[in-house]
Amino acid sequence: MTVTDINPATGAAVAELNETDLAGMPERMQRARAAQRQWAAKSFKERARHIDLMRRYIVDRAEDLAATVSDSNGKTRIDALATEVLPCALACNWYAKNAGKVLGPQKRAAGHLLFANKRTEVSHLPLG
DSSP states (O other), X not given: OEEEEEOTTTOOEEEEEEOOOGGGHHXXXXXXXXXXXXXXXXXXXHHHHHHHHHHHXXXXXXXXXXXXXXXXXXXXXXXXXXXXXXXHHHHHHHXXXXXXXXXXXXXXXXXXXXXXXXXEEEOOOOOO
């Protein structure tokens, strides 16, 4: 079955899209879990490289992406560029540069004299 994507600003049909076959969801979820395990096994440096590739893709195709957003939700292309496309590129840039610092292991000081000989570390593990 298909669904027609309509531009709400013009009423024009943008595209015919196939509905997701829910019978295939278990297999899709299995593939997503496998991909997540591969992602979790990568170092922050490797993840940053992939995120930077995504940023470059967005920047290189910014006009096309803005046109797609504009056609699908009725925003002007400038608005789509300013509120959808560029913030995605900026977020990719921030995550590629800062994820290791923000999500890397963090040592915590002992909170009490009784625990002076103990060490605590907070680790953020990717879940999905």
